[in-house]
Amino acid sequence: MFDTEFLDLPPLVEAGGTVRLPGSKSISNRVLLLAALAEGETLVQDLLDSDDTRVMLAALAQLGCRVELPASTGNTDGATRITGLGGALKDIRQAELFLGNAGTAMRPLTAALSLLGGEFELRGVPRMHERPIGDLVDALVQLGCEIDYLGNPGYPPLRIHPVAQEDLHLDAPIRVRGDVSSQFLTALLLALPLAAREQTITIEVVGELISKPYVEITLNLLARFGIAIERDGWSRFTIPAGSRYRSPGSIHVEADASSASYFIALGAIAPAMTGTDGIRIEGVGGDSIQGDIRFVEAARAMGAQIVSGPNWLQIRRGAWPLTAIDLDANHIPDAAMTLGVMALYADGPSTLRNIASWRVKETDRIDAMAAELRKLGAEVETGPDFIRIQPLAAGTWRAASIHTYDDHRVAMCFSLAAFNPDARPVRILDPKCVAKTFPDYFETLFAVCKPATVPVISIDGPTASGKGTLAAEVARQLGYHYLDSGALYRVTGLAARRAGLEPNESNETEIARIALHLPLEFIRGQVLLDGEDVGDDIRTEAAGMDASRVSALPAVRAALVDLQKRFRRLPGLVADGRDMGTVIFPDAPLKVFLTASAAHRAERRYKQLISKGISVTLDSLRLDLEARDARDMNRSTAPLKPAEDAKLLDNSEQSVVQSVDQVLQWWHQAQPFKSS
Ligand SMILES: Nc1ncnc2c1ncn2[C@@H]1O[C@H](COP(=O)(O)OP(=O)(O)O)[C@@H](O)[C@H]1O
Numbered sequence: 001m002f003d004t005e006f007l008d009l010p011p012l013v014e015a016g017g018t019v020r021l022p023g024s025k026s027i028s029n030r031v032l033l034l035a036a037l038a039e040g041e042t043l044v045q046d047l048l049d050s051d052d053t054r055v056m057l058a059a060l061a062q063l064g065c066r067v068e069l070p071a072s073t074g075n076t077d078g079a080t081r082i083t084g085l086g087g088a089l090k091d092i093r094q095a096e097l098f099l100g101n102a103g104t105a106m107r108p109l110t111a112a113l114s115l116l117g118g119e120f121e122l123r124g125v126p127r128m129h130e131r132p133i134g135d136l137v138d139a140l141v142q143l144g145c146e147i148d149y150l151g152n153p154g155y156p157p158l159r160i161h162p163v164a165q166e167d168l169h170l171d172a173p174i175r176v177r178g179d180v181s182s183q184f185l186t187a188l189l190l191a192l193p194l195a196a197r198e199q200t201i202t203i204e205v206v207g208e209l210i211s212k213p214y215v216e217i218t219l220n221l222l223a224r225f226g227i228a229i230e231r232d233g234w235s236r237f238t239i240p241a242g243s244r245y246r247s248p249g250s251i252h253v254e255a256d257a258s259s260a261s262y263f264i265a266l267g268a269i270a271p272a273m274t275g276t277d278g279i280r281i282e283g284v285g286g287d288s289i290q291g292d293i294r295f296v297e298a299a300r301a302m303g304a305q306i307v308s309g310p311n312w313l314q315i316r317r318g319a320w321p322l323t324a325i326d327l328d329a330n331h332i333p334d335a336a337m338t339l340g341v342m343a344l345y346a347d348g349p350s351t352l353r354n355i356a357s358w359r360v361k362e363t364d365r366i367d368a369m370a371a372e373l374r375k376l377g378a379e380v381e382t383g384p385d386f387i388r389i390q391p392l393a394a395g396t397w398r399a400a401s402i403h404t405y406d407d408h409r410v411a412m413c414f415s416l417a418a419f420n421p422d423a424r425p426v427r428i429l430d431p432k433c434v435a436k437t438f439p440d441y442f443e444t445l446f447a448v449c450k451p452a453t454v455p456v457i458s459i460d461g462p463t464a465s466g467k468g469t470l471a472a473e474v475a476r477q478l479g480y481h482y483l484d485s486g487a488l489y490r491v492t493g494l495a496a497r498r499a500g501l502e503p504n505e506s507n508e509t510e511i512a513r514i515a516l517h518l519p520l521e522f523i524r525g526q527v528l529l530d531g532e533d534v535g536d537d538i539r540t541e542a543a544g545m546d547a548s549r550v551s552a553l554p555a556v557r558a559a560l561v562d563l564q565k566r567f568r569r570l571p572g573l574v575a576d577g578r579d580m581g582t583v584i585f586p587d588a589p590l591k592v593f594l595t596a597s598a599a600h601r602a603e604r605r606y607k608q609l610i611s612k613g614i615s616v617t618l619d620s621l622r623l624d625l626e627a628r629d630a631r632d633m634n635r636s637t638a639p640l641k642p643a644e645d646a647k648l649l650d651n652s653e654q655s656v657v658q659s660v661d662q663v664l665q666w667w668h669q670a671q672p673f674k675s676s
């Protein structure tokens, strides 16, 4: 996950390969609640691991369910094990639950807890307190449940008081509005079997039911848990007397069809990468129980070529430009946002209608989409329940900094704008908001996309000038990869020593062969040589001196070129060394040459080594450092010198933070983004 302030997507040109998607959020949270209400154990396979499922799991554990995550069950197939309550509270009859911004937890839990007979408080993040729940509460109150609003009437937070089952009025049909959010009906359908042991319960939907496919998921999953609801059109639902939640034992969560929409769109927009047949999605297929699978029809209508099997989809670009559509998107409200960005690549204006529910989601999605599409240059018209988007011609796209409103879907769908024909980068603010449903969205996207070019910031300079410290921090703030090229020479030096080779010219060929096949891995800050952590061994001054010697051998330098270039991956790279800007990445858009006086550098290295418990003297360090500077600057291959277009930074009198800020400022100045 990118836990950075923003993530810059460089222009992307092609896509291809296979993606496996995380489990569906809607299925995951429904299954969790049903497993919690059922008797006995349920093994949930491929459960989504995201913010919204975590709050649900935490709430269930607080209510007394046994929750065993894959790590604790030791289950190799990654299943989560839930031991349910069997339809009644056990020891815990009171709790305060925090449900983040998860509508799929807040609504059904409100209904279930109102019927379970305890004292509960339900809260969320501030946005959750702006998302309506009044229609559900009204339906529950009709039934005899006791619920207080703790803030604004009609919105969470809520307090639920215990009511005895015999005091509930179950004879008359329970009326619930269906035209604001289908989650209210879903909540009642999931929870009311708790009260249907003795008698049949009927629910009547008032107003036109929206998002019917989500209600279908609910009915489908209830059936898997032994509850057969009878349905009369979309307005009357009957829960038969004697209903009881029965665990299916094991249940598999399909991949998220809404998440699939971004990759379906990707296949429709991007030319297929050489050697691939476009995008293949695994984990969800044409026969999915999720309503958003019908996004496939909309994408086809816009020109995508899609074939599907039981658990997969294959997408290729068909019509280009895409074909504009005019669609009633009520059946795919979440996935339809993706169409909003696809519309930019269409041959005329596209209209998405009947999407009033967008206004009460994670943010007001009609306003949010319109504002951000306009930043890209598009003309957009909106109304209470529609959005109309004009396509963007080549030459009219703007580099935009996309505000994401803590809404995962805004972040995900706008990433597709990076395929614009004008090769404009796209900045996604607060990229970690995707954690709600798809924490590794951007990593998954990058794995199947080919960029026009990957940006590189090179930081070269003499020893102990602070290159490593600076480069690692700049990389962290930008979410970029980091190449510590010195470590490659250090490891080569160490490997040569271990092979009994003096690091000098007479062993050049042999050492170059070692360098070419270096069994080296960088894993979570560790440097592994053949699986062994050599982090400490390569940081000694002796190892630095060996590195300096092997690095003067041209054959060794040549052997390490490809390895260094392979670090240049999406979304970008910060590379530190001696020749990053001059030899390895001569096209880097920002090159920094970092220096500090020999006295400062010796002092810094001295403190660094002493703090690690390595005993050295300042004088010997200074001599050592000057010897290395001389060797680095005077060698024949790739000598240390600033690239012609490098920015010079002398940080003798600067703190680390000041150096980092300076480099980031240069970087920002070179970007085309205007203020967000
Ligand atoms: N601008 C700076 N001011 C003071 N100390 C710094 C600065 N930059 C780096 N240092 C310190 O100097 C030491 C050497 O930095 P390092 O990044 O290892 O250098 P290099 O990679 O150039 O050899 C580290 O302990 C680091 O914290």
Ligand SMILES: Nc1ccn([C@@H]2O[C@H](COP(=O)(O)OP(=O)(O)O)[C@@H](O)[C@H]2O)c(=O)n1
Pocket (backbone or CB within 6 Å): 462, 463, 464, 465, 485, 486, 487, 489, 490, 544, 547, 548, 549, 551, 552, 576, 577, 578, 579, 580, 628, 632
């Ligand atoms: N791109 C690079 C990186 C390091 N090196 C050499 O490898 C040695 C170790 O690199 P380093 O960056 O870890 O060294 P320090 O700057 O930390 O001393 C340096 O002394 C350089 O001689 C190089 O020649 N080219």
